Amino acid sequence: MGRLKDKVAVVTGGASGFGEGMARRFAEEGAQVVVADLNAKGAERVAGEIGNGAIWTRSDVSQRSALEEMKDAALKAFGRIDIMVNNAGFTHRNGDMLEVDEETFDLITAVNMKAIYHAALAVVPVMEKQGGGVILTTASTAGLRPRPGLTWYNASKGWAITATKSMAVELAPKNIRVNCLCPVAGETGMLARFMGEDTPEMRAKFHASIPLGRLSTPLDIANAALWLASDEAAFITGVALEVDGGRCI
Template sequence: MEFKDKVVLITGAAGGIGLAAAKKYAEQGAKLSLVDLSQESLEKAAGEIDAEKLLLGADVTKEEEVENYVRQTKERFGRIDVFINNAGINGDFKNIVDQTVENLDKVFSVNVVGAFLGLKHVLKVMIDQKSGSVVNTASNGGLLGAPGMSLYVASKHALLGINKSAALEVADYGIRVNAVAPSGVDTAMMRSIETNAAKGHEEEARKGFEASVPMNRYATAEEIADLMLFLSSDRASFITGSYYRIDGGQGATSV
C-alpha cells in the first residue's frame, strides 16, 4: 500500500491511461480526485473504483475551471501529493500545407495550455506543503517527427520543455516533475489516430503502427500507469526533470 492515504489528482481520468492509473493508485490505498471534461463519462468510468474519490467535470483549457478542480481537491483532502497531468487530444491529422489555425489552437489549448494551467495551480499547493510529485503525459511524438501529425508532435515537444523548466523551478521545494513518453497505447485515442491516418482502413493502419515497434504491439494503458506509479513514488526520489520512453524499443531505432 505504497500510496495509502496519499492524495492523487488525475486529469483525463475517464478512460485510457488516466483511468488505468486511477485504478492502480486506488489499489495502493490512495485518495483520488478525478477530472475529465464529461462528468457523466467520469462517473460511469469511475463507478467501480474502490477508493475515497472526488469526481470533477472540468475543461482543462479554462483557467477558472482548473482553479476550481484544484481548490475542490484541496478543500476535500487538504493536500495534493501526486498530480497526473494527463488530459490530451490528438486533433485532426493533415500535412502542414493543409492544416488550419483552428486545429492548431484546439490541439495546443488542451495539450499545452491545459497542461500548463494544471501545473500552475497544482504546484502552488505543492510549494505550500513543500512536497509532491508530478507526472506529465507526453509522447514519443515529443521526441520524433511524424508526417501529418505536426500539431500533436509540436504540442508534445512543448510539453517536454515545460516539464524540464517546471522541475527546475520547484526542485528546492522537494517537488519532483517528470514525464512519460509512450509510443502507441491500445486506447480510444489510438483508435482515433488509426482513423485519422487511414479512414476506412483502420486495421491496416494498426498493423503498420504495431510493425514500427520492435516488440510488434501497442502498449497497454496499465503498462503506462505502472511507470507513472514508479515515477511518483518514493522509489524515484532522486528523479526529476526527466522523461521516460515506454515504447517497446521504438526509440532504440533512432539516433
C-alpha cells in the same frame, strides 16, 4: 499494495484510456484519487467504480477556472494534493499539416500545452506549502521521434517535454519533482486519429515500428506513472520516460 498510501492524486483525462488506467492503478496502491475529465459521465463512472477514496470533477483543462475548481474540490475532499497528473490530451487527425484548421490547432495547444501552465498555477503553491509533491505529464514518443502527419501534435508534445525539464529544475528547491511519460500509440480513444484510420493494415504498420511488436496499453502507462509518482522515484526528476516497446531506439 500501498505504494501511494496517504497520497492524493489528481488525474486529468481520467475518464478513459491512459488516465483511467492511472486513476485505477493509483487507487489500488492506496491513493485517494480525483478523476477529472470533460466527460462528466465517464469521470463519475470511473470514480464510482473505484469507490471510497475517489471523487470526480467535470474539468475543461483548457480553462484556468476549471483547474482552480478541480484544485478546490481535491482540497475540500482530501485536504492536500500530492500528485498532479496532466494526462488530458488532444490531437488532429493524421494528415497534411496545412489542412489542420486553426480551431483544431488552438485546441491542441490549449489542452496539451496551456493546461500544464494552468495546473502549475493551481497546484504548485499547494505542494510548496505541504513541503513537496509530484507533477507528471503524459507527453508522447511523438515529442521525441516525430512521425509524418502529426506535425502540430508532435510539436505540442515536444513543448510538454521541454516544459517538464525546465519545471523540474526550477521546482526542485521546493521538493517538487516533475517528470513526463512518453508512450507510443496505445489502445485509447485517440488511436484512430493518430493512425489516420483504424484498419488492420494501419495497425500492422504501427506494430512493425515497435520492436516489442504491440501498441501500449493503459496498464503499461499506469505502471510507469505509479513508479514515477511513488517515493521509489524520490531522486528522479526532469525525465521523459519512454514507455514505447523500443520505438525510440
